[in-house]
Amino acid sequence: MKSKLLSLGLAALLSTPVFAQQHSEQNHSKYEWPKDSLVKKKLDQWQDIKFGLLMHWGTYSQWGVVESWSLCPEDEGWTVRRGPHAGNWYEYKKAYENLQTTFNPTRFNPERWAEAAKAAGMKYMIFTTKHHDGFCMFDSKQTDYKITSSKSPFSSNPRSNVTKEILGAFRNQGFMVGTYFSKPDWNVDSYWWPYFPPKDRNVSYDPKKYPDLWKKYQDFTYNQIQELMTDYGKVDILWLDGGWVRPASTIDSTVSWQRTIPYSQDIDMARIAGMGRQKQPGLLVVDRTVAGEFENYATPEQQIPDHYMPIPWESCLTMGASWSYIPKENFKPARQLVQMLVDIVAKNGNMLLNIAPGPDGEWHEEAYTRLKEIGAWMQVNGESIYGTKPLAPYRQDQWAFTTNGKTSYASYLPTEKETVLPATVTLPIAPAQSKAKLTILGTKQTLKWKKAGNGMEVSIPEKLRQQLAGQPVWVFKMG
Incomplete structure (x- = not known):
């Protein structure tokens, strides 16, 4: 080395x-x-x-x-x-x-x-x-x-x-x-x-x-x-x-x-x-x-x-x-x-x-x-890390994707200036089921989402945004 x-x-x-x-x-x-x-x-x-x-x-x-x-x-x-x-x-x-x-x-x-x-x-x-x-x-x-x-x-x-x-x-x-x-x-x-x-x-x-x-x-x-x-x-x-x-x-x-x-x-x-x-x-x-x-x-x-x-x-x-x-x-x-x-x-x-x-x-x-x-x-x-496999499209823009076969994870990698999640984010992938549950790891609150093209648009409550401020990566859990 x-x-x-x-x-x-x-x-x-x-x-x-x-x-x-x-x-x-x-x-x-x-x-x-x-x-x-x-x-x-x-x-x-x-x-x-x-x-x-x-x-x-x-x-x-x-x-x-x-x-x-x-x-x-x-x-x-x-x-x-x-x-x-x-x-x-x-x-x-x-x-x-x-x-x-x-x-x-x-x-x-x-x-x-x-x-x-x-x-x-x-x-x-x-x-x-x-x-x-x-x-x-x-x-x-x-x-x-x-x-x-x-x-x-x-x-x-x-x-x-x-x-x-x-x-x-x-x-x-x-x-x-x-x-x-x-x-x-x-x-x-x-x-x-x-x-x-x-x-x-x-x-x-x-x-x-x-x-x-x-x-x-x-x-x-x-x-x-x-x-x-x-x-x-x-x-x-x-x-x-x-x-x-x-x-x-x-x-x-x-x-x-x-x-x-x-x-x-x-x-x-x-x-x-x-x-x-x-x-x-x-x-x-x-x-x-x-x-x-x-x-x-x-x-x-x-x-x-x-x-x-x-x-x-x-x-x-x-x-x-x-x-x-x-x-x-x-x-x-x-x-x-x-x-x-x-x-x-x-x-x-x-x-x-x-x-x-x-x-x-x-x-x-x-x-x-x-x-x-x-x-x-x-x-x-x-x-979202251990025992997972990559999930297509793997990496796209600020997103990284993994799955354990049952549950999928979409990780949002903020830029240096981003300390809080945006109020609305658009994931480039969406679950097959329209009633799939979506959460952010570290919280229990279920998030509201809707289809947006091949992906999904997610609204994040202000209280949650502040609660999760300063994280190096935010992980959305779909399942």
């Missing part, structure tokens, strides 16, 4: 900078529905719960820099190095990796996160067990570059295996849980082989020329994922990042960023997924941007598609400006976050919202405030 503040439009695809195109520019026509009945069942369950939490956390939080990417020797805006070692990549990498010796998140309290996320209405959680820098937030036996190493001061803490603690805390709150795992690892010699200094994010040698070295990397990756699938309790989702690590046969030349991949980097996903599902039956595998049987759902990043998509998908978005911790965050208002969720669900997606813990092991307090505000809306209006 990359750190950058993007302006998120609700009705259109974002104008996405090149760096973010990696996970936005994709041909979804190649989606393959899973054949395994347990995977299908879990995918259905995942599609019903709609709202999840993503957390990017690692040693990089101490510098307040973009996660991993300052190590990448590419001349891009998000890889800019800063600080006393910025002028020399080798010195910078050494200083970066030395952050392991000072990472000591003594305020770590995953129960507080899980309780806040649950109160907000979130129902699944993905945690970054390892980002591209290779630092393991779990007790891997394959490397000493990990939070549980004696080199890390937090290793003496009884909760030092933070992945285990986080997954457990969220499972205890009834969440589906997932492990984010980076396919590239910039810390190991079998990926960035020191004989050839890295030029970019890719493997620093041609795996075809050095098959033994690449086999070593394949095994290293397999073994780490096997640890996560074996030693950490029930895992529902294996969420793989670093889409440039892929077989040459899957490179889509119509996608600009994929044309820059120099080598086939096949880590044998069939072997990994087979092992994962043996250990975790029904495991959802999300091999991001690699369309086919190992991408059980698509993951547009920092954007919301401008239309309904019939495949399973999830917008992964930041609550603030950055994927990783920065000292002064610019959190989106709760109103915007609720409207994003409503917009996504009406188009058949889930929303995965990222919050980044800091070097002390805590979130910004403002993140808790946002979750509380979202939760207040979800408590009243959650029935």
Whole structure:
């Protein structure tokens, strides 16, 4: 993931900078529905719960820099190095990796996160067990570059295996849980082989020329994922990042960023997924941007598609400006976050919202405030979100539509200047029955309505308008 503040439009695809195109520019026509009945069942369950939490956390939080990417020797805006070692990549990498010796998140309290996320209405959680820098937030036996190493001061803490603690805390709150795992690892010699200094994010040698070295990397990756699938309790989702690590046969030349991949980097996903599902039956595998049987759902990043998509998908978005911790965050208002969720669900997606813990092991307090505000809306209006399917016309003007099969919901997304509902609104859809009951969630009063073309005109009493003032979204219930 990359750190950058993007302006998120609700009705259109974002104008996405090149760096973010990696996970936005994709041909979804190649989606393959899973054949395994347990995977299908879990995918259905995942599609019903709609709202999840993503957390990017690692040693990089101490510098307040973009996660991993300052190590990448590419001349891009998000890889800019800063600080006393910025002028020399080798010195910078050494200083970066030395952050392991000072990472000591003594305020770590995953129960507080899980309780806040649950109160907000979130129902699944993905945690970054390892980002591209290779630092393991779990007790891997394959490397000493990990939070549980004696080199890390937090290793003496009884909760030092933070992945285990986080997954457990969220499972205890009834969440589906997932492990984010980076396919590239910039810390190991079998990926960035020191004989050839890295030029970019890719493997620093041609795996075809050095098959033994690449086999070593394949095994290293397999073994780490096997640890996560074996030693950490029930895992529902294996969420793989670093889409440039892929077989040459899957490179889509119509996608600009994929044309820059120099080598086939096949880590044998069939072997990994087979092992994962043996250990975790029904495991959802999300091999991001690699369309086919190992991408059980698509993951547009920092954007919301401008239309309904019939495949399973999830917008992964930041609550603030950055994927990783920065000292002064610019959190989106709760109103915007609720409207994003409503917009996504009406188009058949889930929303995965990222919050980044800091070097002390805590979130910004403002993140808790946002979750509380979202939760207040979800408590009243959650029935229009959970377990629903999109209803045509899905999104039209300020309206978003969902249904649970028996009841239909029309959500009105106000503009920034609208604090109260208009006295009269026209819905572009109407119930089949002329005597259908119409209410607004959070109230019991039945509203008067009449047919207006293919839709319906609804009168809203002044008292009700004032009672509901200031809501991020108003939901009309028809049934």
